[in-house]
Amino acid sequence: MENRTVAVLYGSETGNAHDYAETLTALLERYHFPVRCCALDDFDLKELVSIRILIVLCSTTGQGEFPKNARKFWKFMLKKKLPHDLLNHLVFTTFGLGDSSYPKFNWAARKLHSRLAQLGGVEFSKRAESDEQSPQGIDGYYNEFQRLLLDNLLKEFPLPEGVEPISEDIQPPVKNKVIIDTRKPKRLTADKSKDIALVREHTQSDPDNIIIASVTDNTRITAEDHFQDVRHLQLSVDPSTTPLTYSPGDTIALYPTNDPREVDLLIEMQGWTEFADRRVVIDGPLPSIEGGLVKTLTLRSLFTHHLDLKAIPRRSFFALLRHFASDEREKEKLAEFASFKDPEELYNYANRPRRSILEVIQEFFSVKIPLEYVLDLFPIIKPRLFSIASAPSPDKVELTVAIVQYRTAIRRIRRGLCTTWVKTLNVGDKVVMNVKRSNLRLPSPERPIIMVAPGTGIAPMRSVIHDRIQQFGSTRDQMVLFAGFRFHNKDFLYGSEWTTLAEQGKLALFTAFSREAGGYVQDSLFLEANYVAELLTHKDATVYVCGSSGKMPTQVRLTFESILQEARGLTPEQSKQYLLELEQSGRYIQETW
Numbered sequence: 001m002e003n004r005t006v007a008v009l010y011g012s013e014t015g016n017a018h019d020y021a022e023t024l025t026a027l028l029e030r031y032h033f034p035v036r037c038c039a040l041d042d043f044d045l046k047e048l049v050s051i052r053i054l055i056v057l058c059s060t061t062g063q064g065e066f067p068k069n070a071r072k073f074w075k076f077m078l079k080k081k082l083p084h085d086l087l088n089h090l091v092f093t094t095f096g097l098g099d100s101s102y103p104k105f106n107w108a109a110r111k112l113h114s115r116l117a118q119l120g121g122v123e124f125s126k127r128a129e130s131d132e133q134s135p136q137g138i139d140g141y142y143n144e145f146q147r148l149l150l151d152n153l154l155k156e157f158p159l160p161e162g163v164e165p166i167s168e169d170i171q172p173p174v175k176n177k178v179i180i181d182t183r184k185p186k187r188l189t190a191d192k193s194k195d196i197a198l199v200r201e202h203t204q205s206d207p208d209n210i211i212i213a214s215v216t217d218n219t220r221i222t223a224e225d226h227f228q229d230v231r232h233l234q235l236s237v238d239p240s241t242t243p244l245t246y247s248p249g250d251t252i253a254l255y256p257t258n259d260p261r262e263v264d265l266l267i268e269m270q271g272w273t274e275f276a277d278r279r280v281v282i283d284g285p286l287p288s289i290e291g292g293l294v295k296t297l298t299l300r301s302l303f304t305h306h307l308d309l310k311a312i313p314r315r316s317f318f319a320l321l322r323h324f325a326s327d328e329r330e331k332e333k334l335a336e337f338a339s340f341k342d343p344e345e346l347y348n349y350a351n352r353p354r355r356s357i358l359e360v361i362q363e364f365f366s367v368k369i370p371l372e373y374v375l376d377l378f379p380i381i382k383p384r385l386f387s388i389a390s391a392p393s394p395d396k397v398e399l400t401v402a403i404v405q406y407r408t409a410i411r412r413i414r415r416g417l418c419t420t421w422v423k424t425l426n427v428g429d430k431v432v433m434n435v436k437r438s439n440l441r442l443p444s445p446e447r448p449i450i451m452v453a454p455g456t457g458i459a460p461m462r463s464v465i466h467d468r469i470q471q472f473g474s475t476r477d478q479m480v481l482f483a484g485f486r487f488h489n490k491d492f493l494y495g496s497e498w499t500t501l502a503e504q505g506k507l508a509l510f511t512a513f514s515r516e517a518g519g520y521v522q523d524s525l526f527l528e529a530n531y532v533a534e535l536l537t538h539k540d541a542t543v544y545v546c547g548s549s550g551k552m553p554t555q556v557r558l559t560f561e562s563i564l565q566e567a568r569g570l571t572p573e574q575s576k577q578y579l580l581e582l583e584q585s586g587r588y589i590q591e592t593w
Contacts, residue, residue, distance in 0.1 A: 211244075
């Protein structure tokens with residue numbers, strides 16, 4: 001039989017590309033394609049010689065970079081010694097997940113597609129790029145990509161004669177089977193299950209160094225009557241045994257846990273109470289769990305530390321969950337959410353009201369999940385990344401954490417998994433963390449840096465500012481901060497620090513308080529057009545923009561273009577080109593989330 005082996009590989013930062021890869025894998029398996037689905041970095045490169053079809057779904061992060069779980073693969077692809085015909089035995093296509101508010105829109109997927117072609121791969125189906133900012137969202141692009149891909153695949157690799165596609169109504173086989181370990185029948189107490197949180201075993205897919213730190217400060221730094229609770233979180237280690245090494249721009253990964261009450265609720269609803277504290281084993285390929293598994297694995301500890309109950313359910317979740325509903329109407333509704341017939345239906349049910357996985361299971365009463373399927377069904381808890389807000393230190397690190405809590409369109413209060421957990425931390429508590437390196441390259445200290453930071457975007461700027469002052473000292477024209485908040489007396493994060501440094505002549509400070517005098521950081525920038533233009537064009541300043549994604553990064557960039565046009569007389573096209581050249585030379589840095 002002709003080789004029909006497919007590798008569906010993904011590069012995913014937030015889980016979107018991963019979910020589409022799982023959706024595509026399920027479809028291809030129904031058409032009897034042998035499929036290997038995994039992150040790009042988890043793919044055994046030796047298998048490149050045995051696959052016939054390669055499909056890559058990849059998002060773009062930061063300044064046109066690959067997601068963290070795709071960078072080793074891309075590094076391999078860039079090796080100069082690779083033969084030009086390395087991939088001439090396979091056909092391929094790619095799907096890019098992007099956000100057009102970023103300057104280097106879908107660059108990762110574009111670069112990878114070009115490199116696969118350079119190495120001899122043949123495009124069998126037209127590549128596609130999605131845009132999260134578009135009215136149709138990623139779903140609309142993906143649906144068309146999948147339709148064309150399947151048509152082209154079946155033309156080139158038709159089903160064997162007499163073989164029919166597997167019906168969607170047939171329950172798929174379990175991949176990562178969870179079973180009770182009968183060899184160790186001793187039950188663990190719930191308390192002991194909680195105590196093992198800080199003991200993790202590394203897996204091959206997680207080479208990062210896990211650090212156990214102590215909470216030494218967890219203070220609210222916004223006014224008590226302000227709607228948002230923002231925390232200054234300080235974590236400390238013993239530098240004689242576990243010294244910290246980090247630089248401005250790096251992030252800390254925190255590994256949150258589910259609320260024990262929600263874990264208990266799920267266990268009770270699904271009828272797992274009797275064996276919830278028995279040891280379990282995983283029969284099959286272990287999914288990629290960053291940070292490693294907790295050492296003593298029970299059903300309760302698996303859900304507490306590894307499986308995300310607060311995540312918004314994705315399409316692949318509904319596709320599998322439908323098989324576990326006994327009520328036909330519920331089964332039909334779950335199938336509708338899993339299909340692409342009306343993408344708005346899933347969005348309106350899950351995304352718009354931000355429904356959690358646990359809430360979905362509560363609402364579909366007839367769902368009874370077989371224990372062996374829990375790893376196939378529930379997404380893994382991803383570590384949450386927070387920009388470091390302190391100058392490098394061997395024994396402590398400081399973070400600025402905005403507690404996520406809001407009311408949805410259906411009048412329910414939503415709380416973020418990690419930040420809710422952070423809010424409960426007390427001085428002396430132990431947490432699991434590690435340092436994630438960034439590619440940030442700051443200018444030499446004699447060159448100025450223009451920092452644009454609304455809200456918690458101030459965190460990495462604080463690291464830069466304190467590090468520069470400690471190492472080199474500073475003058476007001478070397479560090480220029482444009483900071484934006486709502487109220488001067490409610491959420492001016494680290495405001496007294498910035499005011500003092502400005503008074504000492506170490507920092508040029510420009511603020512915008514949108515709920516008082518009005519205006520945003522881009523308005524402050526434009527008011528200082530001549531000064532900013534002078535720094536950019538005559539003093540080789542670097543621009544560093546941090547904060548939430550969406551309109552802000554685009555508006556800030558447009559403001560810089562307007563400044564160059566207003567203060568330097570450039571045409572619109574020249575100002576765009578000028579900023580593009582700054583970006584390519586590492587002098588325009590945007591980190592948004």
